[in-house]
Amino acid sequence: MLWKLLTSSMKKMWKDYIVLLFGLTVSIAIFYMFQTLAQNKAFLEANALIGSIVFVFHVGTFILAFVTIFYIFYATSFILSLRQKELGMYMTLGAKKGKVTQMMFFETLLIGFISLVIGLIVGVGLAEVIAGLLMKQLGFNGGGFEAFYSSSLITTVIFYAILFLLTAAVNAVKVASKSVLDLVRASQQADPVVTKGWKIFFGTLFSIILIAIGYYAMINMGTFMQVGVIVAAITVTLGTYFFFMALLPFIVKRLKSIRSLNEKGLNAFTFSQLQFRISQLTKVLGTVTMLIALGLGAMAAGLSFYHNIAIQTSMIYANDVAVYEPTEEQLAEMDSLEFLERNNYSYKVTDEGVYFLKDDLLNNPPLIQKFTGDIDQLTETARVDDPLDQAEYSDTATNEEQMISDDWSTALRNELLATFRIFGDRTLYIVNQEKFGQIESEVASVMVGRVENFLDHEDTLAAIDEHNKEIASGYTGSTPDMIGSKYDNYTSLKALANGTIFMGLFLGIAFLMMMASVLMFKLLSSASADTHRYQMLRKIGVRRSKLSASIYKELFLVFLFPSLLGFVHVIVGMEMFSIILIEPFTKIWIPVTIFLVIYVSYYLLTVQMYKRIVLPKEK
Amino acid sequence: MTKPVVHVDHVEKIFGKKSENSFKALDGVSFDIYPGEFVGIMGPSGAGKTTLLNVVSTLDNATSGKIEIAGKDITMMKQNELADFRSSELGFIFQDFNLLETLTIYENIALPLSLQGVSSRKIKPLVHQVAEKLGIKAILAKYPVAVSGGQKQRAAAARALVHEPAIILADEPTGALDSKNARSLMETLEHLNSHHEVSIMLVTHDPLSASYCERILFIQDGALYKEIHRLDDQAEFHQQILNVLAEFTSLDRS
Incomplete structure (x- = not known):
């Protein structure tokens, strides 16, 4: 029975x-x-x-x-x-x-x-x-x-x-x-929230001081290092809990005390529901905030590692493309890339060496990335301006004057890709027209160019790499695995980072879903205790649409505060990575969008389920 | 002749489907309440008092018949119109107060005004005025949980009054109060009625509370059974009510 x-x-x-x-x-x-x-x-x-x-x-x-x-x-x-x-x-x-x-x-x-x-x-x-x-x-x-x-x-x-x-x-x-x-x-008796003035004052003070210390530590991560991470973790977490225990109730209270706002429509009810809710949810809201920060942080950090790959490769290479002995077809295809700049350099290859024509190099000196020694901006794009007064330079020259200078060497290796991968163990030379003419070999040329954004042309760049590898096998007798181009570097770094990013995102998404569902469940499980309030309001003549709007508003604010604070934590927290990442905020919109999609879905779902529970049935 | 504030005309309310298990809770009830009247509705349990109140208060709709309040036919209104109508023309006092425990007494009283979009500048004096009338000015800043039952019911009465509705509908307002508080509340309602011309419809089973009314309608089995008027002396009226109630008991026995 x-x-x-x-x-x-x-x-x-x-x-x-x-x-x-x-x-x-x-x-x-x-x-x-x-x-x-x-x-x-x-x-x-x-x-x-x-x-x-x-x-x-x-x-x-x-x-x-x-x-x-x-x-x-x-x-x-x-x-x-x-x-x-x-x-x-x-x-x-x-x-x-x-x-x-x-x-x-x-x-x-x-x-x-x-x-x-x-x-x-x-x-x-x-x-x-x-x-x-x-x-x-x-x-x-x-x-x-x-x-x-x-x-x-x-x-x-x-x-x-x-x-x-x-x-x-x-x-x-x-x-x-x-x-x-x-x-x-x-x-379930809903006790009204009576907050003591001094408690709110000290709580608020603590909250602000703690979060400020944490933020200071994170922004100046370069100075504090590991200690900074630990200090920030502790102070920000504590500060967050204090925020929900004192500062937020204080804000809502202030909001309520604006009479013209509080006494408009159902606002008094909405705010007091909110006030009541927050007092019940302090710990949950604090936890949700911290886990939003962690989840979003994991995704943002993972993704910014990913997007930094492109930036990192751009710090090494000034040009995006180098094509050896381009075919007519390739030249035609090149036009679609809309080069910002493109130059051709003539060279001859013998069994011992590779000879680049000095006049070509001097007429159109290539761009390279120069190291600046400045921590904030490691390299800058500049044109090679070292003079080439001698008739012949080489990388194996015994006297100082005929050595290829550092900048020209960078230009040949990084921009023209003239490395062992293409030419084997041949010596690199830069020679004048007269010497160039004396070398018994066919004149060949390499085209070097710079585009707006190399990621727009991934397919073309991949095909060019393959083409260069074929040329290389003609010179060395074996096909190299890598050609050392910018795109080549980019793809291999990306492959390395992908797994890590996948895990970061996976972890982040799992955490965000968990968090939002904790909040949702907490809200819904107390919903049936609110039913009589909505029924009463309905009795004294509040339209259903107004009750519904009040629920939307109240839950919006409940969802808003942890997400806002969590979001600020992430933005400041990402500053920590500025010591290892070049631009930690690149494409931060991607994790933010993922987060918003998950969070907003939960918000809307919560509102719908909450409405079903508390709103009286309409005949 | 003035128009009635509540006009109930041959109202029927049938619960359940027409064919099977149907139950007629109201069976052709008709009556009028005129402005400034204090009318009580009495009757034994199951007579249809609450159904009548629900129908008049637009919380439930009548199966047939016509109800007009302040000259408006409420039987034809849609849900949203009814909600607006309740918020502007009706004031409710319930047995269990139905104050929102998350709002202060002040906010509870101010709610009907806020809902009608009255500006907060005008709200404050109105709330204070009505609180003054009901003697609860000192507790305006408190939450319902911190005040006594009697004070809660006064606060509820203040909320019912503040927007000057056409009529106050009171459902067993003394049901949850001790006799001292009950008497004091009824005196207040009587005072509001006689000095401020507030129309009140009171549903109760308590003869003493009912004796504050000017006129009492007794209903039995969903229909009007008897109507008595108070002449002058309250004690005498009280006795008169007890006599009618005794008739019900003897009806039951026979």
Whole structure:
């Protein structure tokens, strides 16, 4: 009989149970998705630039597990809060305590089991889709990644089975330890927020000081190094919690005290809901902020490493293209590249040496990247202006005057690509017209050019590299693996970085999804306690559309504050990378967009589910 | 002759589908309430008091018949119109106060005005004025949880009054109060009625509360059973009410 009562009232409260199931499912799916990567050691080691990547993922697993444990304990105690009044009633009617306790235990377990099954299915799908999308976007085909990974499956099942058993036991013990009266009287009373002035003042002060110290440490990472990282991690985290405990309630309070704003329409209600909500959610909001910062930071850092590759290669090469002995066809194709500058240089090749014509070099001196010695701008583009007064220069000359100068050497090797890859162990010469004419060999030429953005012409550049390799095999008898061109360098660096970035993004996305779902669940689980307020407002004549607008507004603000603060943390935090990255903020819009898409989806979903719970049904 | 503020004309309310298990909660009820009247609705449990109040307060719609409030036919209105109508023409006082516990008493009272877009400059004097009338000026800054039941109900009454609705609908307003607070609240309502011409429709089962009314409509099985008027003496009226209620009890026994 009790079982029948139980299932029937579960049906009655299906809205609350859906929220619960949803929350658990998301948690399990994300945990599993993360594990598919974290446990695939072979994949991690084969595809990462960073040697300690396995360790990074262990830390990630730890953080995720930590968050999950709290999440699950909270979520399952939510079952209890839904049921205790009813259980108490059964007990007053004579149901035995043992029976009721047993019921609670199995109910928690049952819900855990259902969500585990759904969660794993969703998790496999999620891993498949996200990994597929990322790999496609990055042009990275990391072999060995499996969305359906049995060892992760087992870990997830064991982890959650233990968690659910534990929480089921906790719930049962809680029921057992309460008296009938406790249970019957249990109701969610919304205590109004009374914040003490001095608490707010000191909290706010602390919050600002701590965050300021953290930011200062991060901006001046070059001076503080490791100590700075530790100091920033501690102060920013603490400051964030203080922010939500003191500063934010203070801001909302100020907002409320603007009478013309507060007394407009439903604003008074919206703000007070917000105030009430924030006081309930301080810890969650703080945690969400920090994890947004971490997740977004991981993605932003990963991606800026990626985009820095192009910038890095541009720091070595002033020109984008060098074509040896271009064919008529290639020359025609070159026109489509819209060169900013292009020059041809004549040369002759013998068995011992490569001879570049001095007049060509002097008439159109090539651009090179010169090292400046300045930390902020390592190189600058400049034209070679070293004089070439002698009749002949070489890189093996014994007297100083006939040595090819550093800048000309850079020009020949980096811009004209005249290296061993093309010419083998031949000596490089720069000779005047007279000597050039005496060399018994065919005149050939190399075309060097500079385009607006070399990434716009990846296919052409790849074809040119292949062409140059063929020329090289003509000179040396073997085809080199690399030709040493700018594009060549770019692709090999990219291949190295891709795996790392893939993992960074994967990690970041998993964290963001987890965070947003924690916030969503927290909001929805308290929604049924708000129902009577909306019903009352409806009674005294508030249009449904206004109630709906109030929900949009309130939840928007709840979602906004952690994202804003988390975002600022990331922007300042990225300054840390300025000591290793050239432009840490390049294309920061990509992780920001990913973040916004995830976050906004959760916001809209939360609003819809919240509305379903609290708004009275319309006939 | 002045027009009635509430005009109820042959109203029927049937719950359930027409063919099976249908239950007629209101069976052709008709009555008028004129401006400045203080009318009580009484009757045994299940007689249809709450249904009548819900229908008049536009929270539920009548199956047939016509209801006009302040000259407007509410039976033809759409959901949003009804919401606007409630917010401008009706004032509610409920048994369980229904104050928003997240708002201060001041904000609770100000809410109907804010909803109608009254500027905050005008709101303050209006709230203070009505709080003065109800003797709750001292607790305006407090939250509902920090004040007594009687004060809560006064705050609820202030909220019902502040936007000067056509009529106040009170549903067992003394139901959750002790006798001292109940009496004091009824005295206040009577005072509002006699000195400020506020029209009130009160649903109650408490004879003492009802004895503050000028006129009482008794309903039984969804239809009007009897109507009594207060002449002068409240104690006498109280007795009269008890007599009518006794008739119900004897009806039940027979």
